[in-house]
Amino acid sequence: MQREFTCPASFEESINRALATYKLSLKDSKALAKCVLALSDFFIAKPDSPTPWNESWAQVAYLCYYLPLNSTRLTGLIEEADKRGFFNGLSHVIDFGAGLATASMTLNEKHKFSYQLIERAAEPQNLIEKHFPQFPPQEWLRTFSGARLKDGAKTLALFSYSLTELTDLPDWAYQCEALMLVEPSTQQDGRKLLQLRQKLLEKGYHVWAPCTHEQTCPLLTQSKTDWCHDRVHFKAPSWFTALEAELPMKNRTLTMSYVLMRKTKPEAIKAARVVGDRLKEKGKDRQMICRGPEREFLAWLHKTKIEQDIPRGVLVDIPDDIQKVSNELRVGRDIVVL
Structure with a gap:
């Protein structure tokens, strides 16, 4: 990737x-x-x-x-x-x-x-x-x-x-x-x-x-x-x-x-951009994304055993039903890279 x-x-x-x-x-x-x-x-x-x-x-x-x-x-x-x-x-x-x-x-x-x-x-x-x-x-x-x-x-x-x-x-x-x-x-x-x-x-x-x-x-x-x-x-x-x-x-x-x-307006993009590297923390991995004015992170809880390598700079599709806890978007299935 x-x-x-x-x-x-x-x-x-x-x-x-x-x-x-x-x-x-x-x-x-x-x-x-x-x-x-x-x-x-x-x-x-x-x-x-x-x-x-x-x-x-x-x-x-x-x-x-x-x-x-x-x-x-x-x-x-x-x-x-x-x-x-x-x-x-x-x-x-x-x-x-x-x-x-x-x-x-x-x-x-x-x-x-x-x-x-x-x-x-x-x-x-x-x-x-x-x-x-x-x-x-x-x-x-x-x-x-x-x-x-x-x-x-x-x-x-x-x-x-x-x-x-x-x-x-x-x-x-x-x-x-x-x-x-x-x-x-x-x-x-x-x-x-x-x-x-x-x-x-x-x-x-x-x-x-x-x-x-x-x-x-x-x-x-x-x-x-x-x-x-x-x-x-x-x-x-x-x-x-x-x-x-x-x-x-x-x-x-x-x-x-x-x-x-x-000066011309582009077509709207319903996607988030990965703006950070995946960081390993206690009990989870996190990776910063950007899709608006708030700091948000994709979060992979280690107990889910979901492993995914997403390069910095790519666009990803964020599921509408993803669980949000504070500034974390808890990943329950593989994130789709666009």
């Missing part, structure tokens, strides 16, 4: 082609790992500094490590979005803080939109245009203003790991029909995203995913520490596992916080 993903197969050839310009290939695990560690150390030492795109070791690290990981996360997100018809009627994407265009290139594997990529540094554009022919030439911009917005009713504003430095979305984003907001699965970024979700609801946007409701978020209103994040399993190619063997960081699973919103 694992939700397992990998980055698009077409990326591997392009990454190898790009690495050749540094006299490297995906087989050079140790040399690649040194670049990854150098960039990791940079971010630890200077967390508020912009990515040093002018450094070759930073470019190599993004190509061989961060691009595959982030693309895999987004592949899982895009699959969920497709299930709900989120991209229907859209034709244009504005990718803010695009970096190496990971989000747009991953989305382009399934949706041949036109893309405007906003990125201050010139190096990512050069890398993509030279080595990723599967992503046709798009419009790259160093800055963006509402005057450049072509057709807001058919536009998706995409923010992938680019909201951290902002206190709010740019004004032009509120003119767009759809918003795709993806952030690191940290407490700070996750809770900030939940607060933004509430603001967008108040401005007339509707939640398409991951939530199945538009009421207040219980993780935000009923806790000072919880935050919402999703998890997918990473089906790593052999060259990546060899690279990872040279690193202290391991990535069997990948997490992210995200929200997809549109």
Whole structure:
């Protein structure tokens, strides 16, 4: 039942082609790992500094490590979005803080939109245009203003790991029909995203995913520490596992916080979303779900001998006749995963 993903197969050839310009290939695990560690150390030492795109070791690290990981996360997100018809009627994407265009290139594997990529540094554009022919030439911009917005009713504003430095979305984003907001699965970024979700609801946007409701978020209103994040399993190619063997960081699973919103209202979903991992307690196991403004848990009493492994992030059908005790929904038969 694992939700397992990998980055698009077409990326591997392009990454190898790009690495050749540094006299490297995906087989050079140790040399690649040194670049990854150098960039990791940079971010630890200077967390508020912009990515040093002018450094070759930073470019190599993004190509061989961060691009595959982030693309895999987004592949899982895009699959969920497709299930709900989120991209229907859209034709244009504005990718803010695009970096190496990971989000747009991953989305382009399934949706041949036109893309405007906003990125201050010139190096990512050069890398993509030279080595990723599967992503046709798009419009790259160093800055963006509402005057450049072509057709807001058919536009998706995409923010992938680019909201951290902002206190709010740019004004032009509120003119767009759809918003795709993806952030690191940290407490700070996750809770900030939940607060933004509430603001967008108040401005007339509707939640398409991951939530199945538009009421207040219980993780935000009923806790000072919880935050919402999703998890997918990473089906790593052999060259990546060899690279990872040279690193202290391991990535069997990948997490992210995200929200997809549109001005158009989605079809109602009569389901709950699993937002926690199964926790073993004395006499029972519990797993948090979300279907409204209250914190609720599926509860398996050990005496029932019902065993069920439900991945975080999936939708489940809650029987109407399920017994509710306080904030627990006592499971009497297997829960149906949708």
